[in-house]
Amino acid sequence: MSILVPLLLTLLVLSGCHTATLLHTSNFLKESIRLLDELLEAKVSCDKMNVTNVFAGDKQGNDPETLCKATTVAWEGRSCHRHLEGIYLNLLRLLQRKSGVYKAPCPVAGGSATSLSDFLLDLRRALQQRVKGQSLK
Template sequence: MSIKFPVLLTFLCLLACHSHKAALLRSSNFLNENILLLNKILRTKASCDKMNVTNIFADHKKDDEVELLCKAATVAREGQSCYRQLEGIFINLHQLVTRASKDFKAPCPVAAGNTTSLKDFLLDLNRVLQRLAKDYRI
């Protein structure tokens, strides 16, 4: 029993298309999970909301979204003392960065400079993740 070449080729093409869609869905799941975690964090009040963190969004260029997510992972890791859920956000950001680029290994170094409150950082990160989820860029 032999399989004809066109049938085999069609089958291989379908498999390739399906795996690309699955990779997009997994990335989408990481983004959506982070958005849910951020919404949960933003609804809770904590005294450490005013904690200063590096403002990675101050000079953000739209071309460097993977680098931005890598830096966001670093800041999320630093904020884990305030919110336990930031550990999950860090892990998801790390996975997104690893999948999107071989150049960056989260957590990325973050240069000291402008600072913002942890609450404002989380609001900005939420906006960026919602935009990425909507555009399926990562």
């Protein structure tokens, strides 16, 4: 009986840590989506600027490598709008939580290009899918 109480306490603490990590991740995702919404509403002169289309091969946008490349594109475009720096920082935190393999900035090959506006729409879609995926777990 005396071993049961410490074991239950340990399990309770571990489940709390997992829940706290999910909440932090969810907060980063929701904050990034909010910033993307604000950025997409504010028509800026550089929204037609060409950026690398990191979502071209990954329609789900859930691949850690794609997230890392999106982080790089956000960093490179941060001079366009101040919200891109916040998006970059949130993506960087998400990447650090999700993968120990990828460290931003990831190299982004000069493949197909898209407008910054389309990149932001794709990024918002990918982050919304991540939020939905978390709520299913």
